[in-house]
Structure formats: structure tokens, C-alpha cells
Amino acid sequence: QAGLTQPPSVSKGLRQTATLTCTGNSNNVGNQGAAWLQQHQGHPPKLLSYRNNNRPSGISARLSASRSGNTASLTISGLQPEDEADYYCSAWDSSLSAWVFGGGTKLTVL
Amino acid sequence: QVQLVQSGAEVKKSGSSVKVSCKASGGTFSSYTINWVRQAPGQGLEWMGRIIPFSGIVNYTQKFQGRVTITADESTSTAYMELSSLRSEDTAMYYCARDSGSYPLEYWGQGTLVNVSS
Numbered sequence: 632q633a634g635l636t637q638p639p640s641v642s643k644g645l646r647q648t649a650t651l652t653c654t655g656n657s658n659n660v661g662n663q664g665a666a667w668l669q670q671h672q673g674h675p676p677k678l679l680s681y682r683n684n685n686r687p688s689g690i691s692a693r694l695s696a697s698r699s700g701n702t703a704s705l706t707i708s709g710l711q712p713e714d715e716a717d718y719y720c721s722a723w724d725s726s727l728s729a730w731v732f733g734g735g736t737k738l739t740v741l
Numbered sequence: 742q743v744q745l746v747q748s749g750a751e752v753k754k755s756g757s758s759v760k761v762s763c764k765a766s767g768g769t770f771s772s773y774t775i776n777w778v779r780q781a782p783g784q785g786l787e788w789m790g791r792i793i794p795f796s797g798i799v800n801y802t803q804k805f806q807g808r809v810t811i812t813a814d815e816s817t818s819t820a821y822m823e824l825s826s827l828r829s830e831d832t833a834m835y836y837c838a839r840d841s842g843s844y845p846l847e848y849w850g851q852g853t854l855v856n857v858s859s
Contacts, residue, residue, distance in 0.1 A: 675849040678844055681843075732786045732788060733785070
């Protein structure tokens, strides 16, 4: 099953801005946009955004999602210690009729 | 307030089956898709399949076709995921995740650890 591509790790300093990327193809990210999820160790994932910057209630405005072609991005500004987590992108793949996930990016806040 | 509560951890032998439950409260159970996602130790997320309770329509990812069965009981607002012919590689945390009217994968259960031993 084809998955989405994410960098394994990103490190940024406190109060800096991190941009996480997620590359798919025209059947998934390019067609449907991406969802972004955050997962802290030992906890279930939490939905942060879906498609173009649509955020569920309670999700911080420091998070901003966008898409350009087959690549989706999640930008987190003013990094805080609690932002340190694993971040996954996901998209519905119309050719597979399945949700596909990226391998995840571990964000470290220095 | 939507809440998904999953059944407890399981220890299974290779070749056996496991059935994990996901009981929903809050909101209308039948209207929203329930997905099953698993995560092997130290690994990423993997979508297994989904069910739309009111229609009974199910989709499975190709990898699990023939081994996974997802069902839903509207009378108890509970979804089930049964995985058969278990092998050690199936050792993972299994999550149910429900869509909302606005977002996919918005609500998550706490996870059920399935440990498969030979």
C-alpha cells in the first residue's frame, strides 16, 4: 500500500517556527488534501487539521495547514514544549479507497 | 461529548483470532463512519478499514482483505474489529476512530493492545 512521505525528524528551538511536510500523489494529497494528527507518547492520535487549515474546536491557532500540489504542510509557530510529539499526515486515496498515512515526523523542541 | 471506549488488552496465540470492541457514547452512532487504525510498537499508523453503521458498508485496505472483519451493532452503539490468522507481526495497539460531520478521524478510542505470541 502506497504511503505518504514525511521527514522522520525535525528539531527547532523554543518559540521558533517548524514546518512539517507530507508528500503524496494526485490520488491522495493532490486530490483530497491532507489531515494532520499529533500523537504524544502513550496516547492516541489527535486530529489537528483537515484539508486547508480547517481545525477542530480547541486546536491552537498557532497551527496552520496548507497544500501545494501533492505536498501538504503543517506550520507550528511559537513552539512550546508541549508541541514535542509525533506528527502524522493522512489522506483519502481515491484509487485505493483507503486512508493512507505518512510514516510520521518526530518534532523535537530544543 | 463523543467518547469511544475500547475493550481491554488481549494476549493471543499465533493462528488464533481477536475481536476488539469500540463502544461509542454521545452523538448519533449510526450516522458516522468508524475507522480502525493500528500501530505496531515504535511504528507509524496504519489504516485497516472502516464501517458506516447505518448502511453497513465496509471498506478494508488490501493488506488485510480476507483477514479482517469490521461490524457494528447499532443497538449497543458498538463497533467491532475481528482479525484472524494472527501472527507476531500483528502485535500492535489497535484504535477505533470516528468521523464527525465536519472532520474525518476526529474522535479516537484509548486503544487496545493486542500481543500475539507463538
